[in-house]
Amino acid sequence: xxxxSREEVAHLxxxxxxxxxxxxxxxxxxxxDVILQAVAQVGEVAAADIPPTSHSVPLTNIFREDVVTPxxxxxxxxSGAPDAEDQRFRVPRILSxxxxx
Amino acid sequence: MTTTLPAxxxxxxxxxxxxxxxxxxxxxxxxxxxxxxxxxxGGEPNTRVCPVCLGLPGSLPVANKAAIExxxxxxxxxNCSIAEWCRFARKNYFYxxxxxxxxxxxxxxxxxxxxxxxVEVGGETVRIEIERVHLEEDTGKTLHVGGATGRIHGATxxxxxxxxxxxxxxxxxxxxxxxxxxxxxxxxxxxxxxLRDVIRTxxxxxxxxxxxxxRCDVNTSLNLPGAEWGTRTETKNVNSLRSVERAVRSxxxxxxxxxxxxxxxxxxxxHFHEDTGDTTPGRSKETATDYRxxxxxxxxxxxxxxAWVAELKAALPELPRVHRRRLQQQWGLSDLDMQxxxxxxxxxxxxxxxxxxxxxxxARKWWLGELSRRANESGVELADIGATxxxxxxxQGLVDAGKLNDKMARTVLEGVVDGEGSPTEIxxxxxxxxxxxxxxxxxxxxxxxAANPGIADKIRSGKVAAAGALVGAVMxxxxxxxxxxxxxxxxxxxxxxxx
Numbered sequence: 001x002x003x004x005s006r007e008e009v010a011h012l013x014x015x016x017x018x019x020x021x022x023x024x025x026x027x028x029x030x031x032x033d034v035i036l037q038a039v040a041q042v043g044e045v046a047a048a049d050i051p052p053t054s055h056s057v058p059l060t061n062i063f064r065e066d067v068v069t070p071x072x073x074x075x076x077x078x079s080g081a082p083d084a085e086d087q088r089f090r091v092p093r094i095l096s097x098x099x100x101x
Numbered sequence: 102m103t104t105t106l107p108a109x110x111x112x113x114x115x116x117x118x119x120x121x122x123x124x125x126x127x128x129x130x131x132x133x134x135x136x137x138x139x140x141x142x143g144g145e146p147n148t149r150v151c152p153v154c155l156g157l158p159g160s161l162p163v164a165n166k167a168a169i170e171x172x173x174x175x176x177x178x179x180n181c182s183i184a185e186w187c188r189f190a191r192k193n194y195f196y197x198x199x200x201x202x203x204x205x206x207x208x209x210x211x212x213x214x215x216x217x218x219x220v221e222v223g224g225e226t227v228r229i230e231i232e233r234v235h236l237e238e239d240t241g242k243t244l245h246v247g248g249a250t251g252r253i254h255g256a257t258x259x260x261x262x263x264x265x266x267x268x269x270x271x272x273x274x275x276x277x278x279x280x281x282x283x284x285x286x287x288x289x290x291x292x293x294x295x296l297r298d299v300i301r302t303x304x305x306x307x308x309x310x311x312x313x314x315x316r317c318d319v320n321t322s323l324n325l326p327g328a329e330w331g332t333r334t335e336t337k338n339v340n341s342l343r344s345v346e347r348a349v350r351s352x353x354x355x356x357x358x359x360x361x362x363x364x365x366x367x368x369x370x371x372h373f374h375e376d377t378g379d380t381t382p383g384r385s386k387e388t389a390t391d392y393r394x395x396x397x398x399x400x401x402x403x404x405x406x407x408a409w410v411a412e413l414k415a416a417l418p419e420l421p422r423v424h425r426r427r428l429q430q431q432w433g434l435s436d437l438d439m440q441x442x443x444x445x446x447x448x449x450x451x452x453x454x455x456x457x458x459x460x461x462x463x464a465r466k467w468w469l470g471e472l473s474r475r476a477n478e479s480g481v482e483l484a485d486i487g488a489t490x491x492x493x494x495x496x497q498g499l500v501d502a503g504k505l506n507d508k509m510a511r512t513v514l515e516g517v518v519d520g521e522g523s524p525t526e527i528x529x530x531x532x533x534x535x536x537x538x539x540x541x542x543x544x545x546x547x548x549x550x551a552a553n554p555g556i557a558d559k560i561r562s563g564k565v566a567a568a569g570a571l572v573g574a575v576m577x578x579x580x581x582x583x584x585x586x587x588x589x590x591x592x593x594x595x596x597x598x599x600x
Contacts, residue, residue: 054396060404066167069137088260
């Protein structure tokens with residue numbers, strides 16, 4: 001059985017606002033499936049005494065002091081922006097009112 | 102929509118409300134959560150950003166130690182357990198308020214869990230259970246242009262300023278609060294007020310609702326007694342304590358009218374409107390939540406050293422509830438009197454006035470009397486009335502020194518509230534000062550006696566109560582600028598009668 005369905009790929013593409021054609025859905029579903037199967041094999045090898053991990057190095061508590069460092073200039077900030085207005089990034093209108101936090 | 106809403110009393114007789122609150126607090130650290138950009142309010146657009154908070158390729162976030170310390174202190178003050186080990190998570194979504202297309206937050210491993218906060222409502226203590234307290238980064242500010250009202254609907258484009266993006270934000274989530282019945286709106290307000298006071302006491306945020314450093318989302322549902330909980334709605338944009346109360350109340354009324362008509366509540370986000378006091382629907386939650394959380398690979402886990410946590414706990418300041426109890430004792434107030442001080446939002450104001458040298462009784466008189474009345478009339482919080490504790494102390498000082506009588510002090514206080522200056526300045530500019538020059542006062546008394554021989558005779562014959570009429574006459578000629586008690590004594594003295 002495939003590790004990821006064509007519908008799941010289509011759903012992820014929608015969430016990421018990626019336009020994906022029907023043919024591409026087939027291609028990506030196949031490619032992603034290969035990747036996921038490979039990862040699943042690693043999961044099979046890991047024994048019960050190996051805890052799941054999200055980080056490759058066993059570090060914790062890397063903090064920085066609360067000290068101000070220089071910022072970019074607004075010109076630098078906006079230099080990579082496709083469009084700007086009033087020193088702000090200008091983006092196309094957003095239909096769904098989705099905000100974090 | 103013009104549906105007739107049911108009466109509140111009927112709603113709480115038929116339904117039981119369940120509420121829940123999510124509060125966001127911007128921390129007052131010098132720098133952002135994961136980079137060294139400054140956090141101060143205001144500033145030209147996009148002047149407080151760097152590659153990290155812009156999410157530029159190759160940049161790496163590093164957690165701000167002061168923010169970690171602040172959230173642990175908040176968790177401890179809210180009686181939470183502090184996680185021994187936890188991680189940040191990526192919350193992925195498509196919206197330009199974060200340049201990275203994700204927000205660094207915490208998901209299933211919040212740093213503080215299972216706490217509580219006791220709040221006083223109508224003389225009773227209500228324990229609000231805290232589900233979790235976690236750390237995340239604030240979003241940028243989007244400005245919608247092209248639409249009619251500056252709102253997102255109808256806007257043709259959005260302009261984004263990332264100065265706020267990345268400021269440390271603490272989210273405090275309560276467990277569902279049940280069994281509060283008709284008091285649900287008051288409980289919600291009391292909780293947010295107490296939380297605000299706790300966080301202010303900790304000194305980790307300025308918690309100003311009007312500037313958005315404390316923001317509140319209110320969940321509300323209704324169910325029939327004994328039945329399962331109803332479907333909840335989440336009301337956003339609740340920007341004052343009064344709005345918290347109104348938002349719960351208006352949502353209870355709205356949901357009751359839907360349920361009464363046999364309808365069902367849609368699980369959705371609603372927006373509170375300050376002007377009308379009601380809510381309108383926003384995004385429907387049923388289709389929108391797929392944030393694909395996963396552990397943040399660019400940040401290592403946090404494992405607070407238990408010794409550090411114990412140290413922070415030992416160093417917590419006296420919390421508002423304990424502090425209030427101590428003040429009540431010092432001020433010699435009954436529970437009822439203390440309650441009226443609390444309801445007026447006057448604790449800190451009275452405390453500061455007392456610290457400036459006024460007696461507790463006098464400080465309480467001004468803040469709960471004249472100033473509360475003015476605040477009510479103008480619809481502002483007492484703390485924003487325009488008079489400061491120092492000014493009130495100065496005013497009382499003038500009264501104590503015999504320079505102002507009570508009536509004149511009220512007039513001067515009006516001037517202070519209206520921004521005319523300090524009490525002493527207003528006293529001078531308005532020519533208000535008790536006539537203490539005995540010569541001038543004696544002349545006025547003699548004049549009153551001469552003009553009212555009949556009354557003077559009555560007093561001489563022992564009807565001391567008749568002196569009131571002469572006191573009135575003297576007050577009139579001195580345009581109220583005399584001390585009534587002194588005048589009375591002077592009249593009796595001039596007429597050779599024992600008071």
